[in-house]
Amino acid sequence: MGDKQHTHPGAAGRALAADRPTSVRNVALVGHSGAGKTTLVEALALTAGAVNRAGRVEDGGTVSDYDDIEHRQHRSVQLSLVPVEWDGIKVNLLDTPGYADFVGELRAGLRAADAALFVVSASDGVDGATRMLWEECAAVGMPRAIVITHLEAARSDFEEMTRICAEAFGADDPDAVLPLYLPLRGPEGADGHAPVTGLVGLLSRKLYDYSTGERKESEPGADRLPDLDAARDRLIEGIIAESEDETLMDRYLGGERVDVKTLVQDLERAVARGSFFPVLAAAPAAEGARQGLGTIELLELVTGGFPTPFEHPLPRVAAVGGEPRELKPCDTEGPLVAEVVKTASDPYVGRVSLVRVFSGTLRPDLTVHVSGHGLADRGHEDHDVDEKVGALSMPFGKQQRPVPHAVAGDLVCxxxxSRAETGDTLSAKDDPLLMEPWRMPDPLLPLAIEAHSKADEDKLSQGLARLVAEDPTMRLEQNQDTHQVVLWCLGEAHADVALERLRSRYGVQVDVVPHxxxxxxxxxxKAGGRGRHVKQSGGHGQYAICEIEVEPLPGGSGIEFVDKVVGGAVPRQFIPSVEKGVRAQAARGVAAGYPLIDVRVTLVDGKAHSVDSSDAAFQTAGALALREAAADARIHLLEPVAEVGVLVGDEYVGAVMSDLxxxxxRVLGTEQVGSGRTLIRAEVPEFEIxxxxxxxxxxxxxxxxxxxAYARHEPMPPQVAERVREQAGGSA
Structure with missing residues (x-):
C-alpha cells in the first residue's frame, strides 16, 4: 500500500450506485466522543472528491450535516452515512456517535458495516468504553484497523499511542497491532512542538509529504533508514506470522527476500479476515488544501484491505413462521432481504429509512413485506405488512440524491x-422473511413527562410514537399504577435529545416531573373491620352490614377472599358483592393510596334487609369494612426490589459494592467473567436506582x-415509609 496511482473523478454532484457487491466497502468509524470521527469522514470525503476544498457540498453544508441537534450540542448523536468513491470502489462511511448514551446508533452502524475503523485521539488515548467496543467487534470477528488523530496536539506521540493501542487491543497478540506508516515531522515551532507534515511508508520505503496540501512522493534520506528498517522488519514479521503460506516465515528467517507485492497481498488478506490490525495516522487538510494527511493511505487500506460484503456472514434469516432459510451471501439475484438500520424524519420528504441490502436488489416503487422486530415491550409494535418503496437515494449533506437501485451489500436511503422501523426486515411480498435482530442495550434511566399544555397533550401521543419509531433503544411506558408517561432512556444526554426532538421536530413541549x-x-x-352502609331517604333505602378479618400473607399471594358466613347472615347473592367492594378498595389503597396486596380477607358476619339490601350496598359495605380494618392496624408500605447484575472491571469492584x-x-455474590471483569449480583430497592x-x-x-429485573415487593424501612407518606399526603 502506498505505491498505487489513483484515479478518482470525485463524487461531488452525483449520487453513487454500485452495480456489484465487490465494488462496495461498508466501514463504521467508531471511537470515544471527541476523537475526531466526523472530522476524519469529512477529510476522507475531501480527498475522494465528494466535497470541494472548503469541505462543502453543493447545498452549502458539510458532507455530514444532518441533525441540527448535533450542531447545538457539538457532538454526534446519531448514525450518519457518507458515501465516497475511490479507485472505482464505493465506500460507505458510517459515522457513529462516540458518546455512551447513543450506543444504539453505534450498534446499528456495526450491523450495517463489514469492517470498523477505530479512531483514537493522540491526546486522549484509549478509554475503557473503547476497549469494550473492541472486544464486542472481536466477538463477531469484524475486521478492524486503527487510525490515530490529533497528532497536531502538543506532546502528541504516535509511537507511544501505537504502543498503548497494542496493549489495549492486542491482548492475545501485540504483534498483530502494528503501524503501516510512521509520521514525518517538520521543524519545531516556537512552542517546541514539531508538526506532522508527512508519512513514511514501511512497506514501500517511500516518503509521502503532505506539507503542500497534496501528497508528494520521494525517497527517504539515509538518516531515516535505520529507524525505518527496524519498524519495517517488525511489520514484515507481523504480516508473515498471519500469512496463509506457512513456509513464508521459515524462508524469511532463512534470509529470503519477500517482495512487497506478496507482503501487501498477505496484509490485505490478514486485515480482511480480522487477524491483523494496522495502525495509521490521519489529520484534516489545512485550509485550501486538497488532501488531509494520511487520507490517501486510509482509502487505500479500506478499498484494498477491508472485506467486500461477500465476506460478511449473513445474519440468521427465517421465514415469518420461524422456519430457517439458508441464503447465499450477497446474491444480487437471490430473494430480497434488507434491514432498516436507522429511521429518521425529514421535514420535506417525511420518514427516511437507511437500509442495508443483504440479498437481492432493491428498486424504487417495489412493494415489499415489512416484518416486525419483537420489541413490543419498548413501545415498538411488531410488523407484518406490505408497503410500497418510495424513491431510493444517497445522502450528501442535507440533500438526498436519487439512485436507480441498491444491490446486495450496499446501503441506501x-x-x-411509513410503517417500517429500525430493526425491521424488508423482503419480497410473496416470500416474507425475517432477520434475527441485533442486540439492543436496555434503557434504564426513567424520564417521566407531562404535556406542557392542552395543545401539547393533543400532539403528545403521535410525537412519542414517531420518536420511539426512530430509536429502538428508547422504551415508552404508560404506567398503570402511577399513571405516568415514562420514556426509558440510556442516559441524560439521550434524554436531552429526546426532549429536544419532541420540541423541535414534532412541536410538542413537555415538562419533566419526578418519576x-x-x-x-x-x-x-391481623385486624378486623365492620362496614355499615345504612341509609333511609324515602323509597328504597340502602342496607348492608358486613364484618371482616384481614391477615397478612406471604409475598406474591395477592388478595384472597374467604367466605365464612354462617346462618345466612349475608345472603349468598351478596357475598360476591362484598368481595367486589373489598377488591375495589384494595386497588385504591387503604393508607397512602397505593394498591393493597398479600392479604387474606375473610367475611365472618353481616346483616341484610329483605327490601333495602342490594349489590351496590354490599359493595360499599365491603369497602368500608376494609378501610375500618386498616384504620386500627399497622400498614406496611411495600417497595419494589430489583435484582441487579453489574458487570464491572476488577479495579472498580470495591467502589461499586460500597455504592450498592x-x-x-444486598450483595448476593460475585463471579469472575472473563479476564479482569466481575459480575456483581445484588438486590436493590428501585427507589435507590x-x-x-x-x-x-x-x-x-x-x-x-x-x-x-423486578424481584418482589418488600416492606420499606419506617423512616423511608414515613417520608413517602408525607409526600403522598397520606397517613397510617
Missing part, C-alpha cells in the same frame, strides 16, 4: 416506508454496565 415508583401496601398484622450498600442494596445508569457510568468511567 428509502423514502415513504414515581410503583408502591404497594399490606397489613403488618449505600443504596440499601432511578439514576443508577448515570451514577454507575461516572463511578466506573463508562466501563461498567448493568441489568435489572
Amino acid at each position: 428509502v423514502a415513504k416506508l 414515581r415508583v410503583s408502591l404497594r401496601e399490606t397489613f403488618a398484622a 450498600s449505600g443504596r440499601r442494596g 432511578g439514576r443508577y445508569a448515570v451514577d454507575l457510568r461516572s463511578l466506573s468511567h463508562g466501563t461498567a454496565r448493568f441489568d435489572r
Whole structure:
C-alpha cells in the first residue's frame, strides 16, 4: 500500500450506485466522543472528491450535516452515512456517535458495516468504553484497523499511542497491532512542538509529504533508514506470522527476500479476515488544501484491505413462521432481504429509512413485506405488512440524491416506508422473511413527562410514537399504577435529545416531573373491620352490614377472599358483592393510596334487609369494612426490589459494592467473567436506582454496565415509609 496511482473523478454532484457487491466497502468509524470521527469522514470525503476544498457540498453544508441537534450540542448523536468513491470502489462511511448514551446508533452502524475503523485521539488515548467496543467487534470477528488523530496536539506521540493501542487491543497478540506508516515531522515551532507534515511508508520505503496540501512522493534520506528498517522488519514479521503460506516465515528467517507485492497481498488478506490490525495516522487538510494527511493511505487500506460484503456472514434469516432459510451471501439475484438500520424524519420528504441490502436488489416503487422486530415491550409494535418503496437515494449533506437501485451489500436511503422501523426486515411480498435482530442495550434511566399544555397533550401521543419509531433503544411506558408517561432512556444526554426532538421536530413541549415508583401496601398484622352502609331517604333505602378479618400473607399471594358466613347472615347473592367492594378498595389503597396486596380477607358476619339490601350496598359495605380494618392496624408500605447484575472491571469492584450498600442494596455474590471483569449480583430497592445508569457510568468511567429485573415487593424501612407518606399526603 502506498505505491498505487489513483484515479478518482470525485463524487461531488452525483449520487453513487454500485452495480456489484465487490465494488462496495461498508466501514463504521467508531471511537470515544471527541476523537475526531466526523472530522476524519469529512477529510476522507475531501480527498475522494465528494466535497470541494472548503469541505462543502453543493447545498452549502458539510458532507455530514444532518441533525441540527448535533450542531447545538457539538457532538454526534446519531448514525450518519457518507458515501465516497475511490479507485472505482464505493465506500460507505458510517459515522457513529462516540458518546455512551447513543450506543444504539453505534450498534446499528456495526450491523450495517463489514469492517470498523477505530479512531483514537493522540491526546486522549484509549478509554475503557473503547476497549469494550473492541472486544464486542472481536466477538463477531469484524475486521478492524486503527487510525490515530490529533497528532497536531502538543506532546502528541504516535509511537507511544501505537504502543498503548497494542496493549489495549492486542491482548492475545501485540504483534498483530502494528503501524503501516510512521509520521514525518517538520521543524519545531516556537512552542517546541514539531508538526506532522508527512508519512513514511514501511512497506514501500517511500516518503509521502503532505506539507503542500497534496501528497508528494520521494525517497527517504539515509538518516531515516535505520529507524525505518527496524519498524519495517517488525511489520514484515507481523504480516508473515498471519500469512496463509506457512513456509513464508521459515524462508524469511532463512534470509529470503519477500517482495512487497506478496507482503501487501498477505496484509490485505490478514486485515480482511480480522487477524491483523494496522495502525495509521490521519489529520484534516489545512485550509485550501486538497488532501488531509494520511487520507490517501486510509482509502487505500479500506478499498484494498477491508472485506467486500461477500465476506460478511449473513445474519440468521427465517421465514415469518420461524422456519430457517439458508441464503447465499450477497446474491444480487437471490430473494430480497434488507434491514432498516436507522429511521429518521425529514421535514420535506417525511420518514427516511437507511437500509442495508443483504440479498437481492432493491428498486424504487417495489412493494415489499415489512416484518416486525419483537420489541413490543419498548413501545415498538411488531410488523407484518406490505408497503410500497418510495424513491431510493444517497445522502450528501442535507440533500438526498436519487439512485436507480441498491444491490446486495450496499446501503441506501428509502423514502415513504411509513410503517417500517429500525430493526425491521424488508423482503419480497410473496416470500416474507425475517432477520434475527441485533442486540439492543436496555434503557434504564426513567424520564417521566407531562404535556406542557392542552395543545401539547393533543400532539403528545403521535410525537412519542414517531420518536420511539426512530430509536429502538428508547422504551415508552404508560404506567398503570402511577399513571405516568415514562420514556426509558440510556442516559441524560439521550434524554436531552429526546426532549429536544419532541420540541423541535414534532412541536410538542413537555415538562419533566419526578418519576414515581410503583408502591404497594399490606397489613403488618391481623385486624378486623365492620362496614355499615345504612341509609333511609324515602323509597328504597340502602342496607348492608358486613364484618371482616384481614391477615397478612406471604409475598406474591395477592388478595384472597374467604367466605365464612354462617346462618345466612349475608345472603349468598351478596357475598360476591362484598368481595367486589373489598377488591375495589384494595386497588385504591387503604393508607397512602397505593394498591393493597398479600392479604387474606375473610367475611365472618353481616346483616341484610329483605327490601333495602342490594349489590351496590354490599359493595360499599365491603369497602368500608376494609378501610375500618386498616384504620386500627399497622400498614406496611411495600417497595419494589430489583435484582441487579453489574458487570464491572476488577479495579472498580470495591467502589461499586460500597455504592450498592449505600443504596440499601444486598450483595448476593460475585463471579469472575472473563479476564479482569466481575459480575456483581445484588438486590436493590428501585427507589435507590432511578439514576443508577448515570451514577454507575461516572463511578466506573463508562466501563461498567448493568441489568435489572423486578424481584418482589418488600416492606420499606419506617423512616423511608414515613417520608413517602408525607409526600403522598397520606397517613397510617
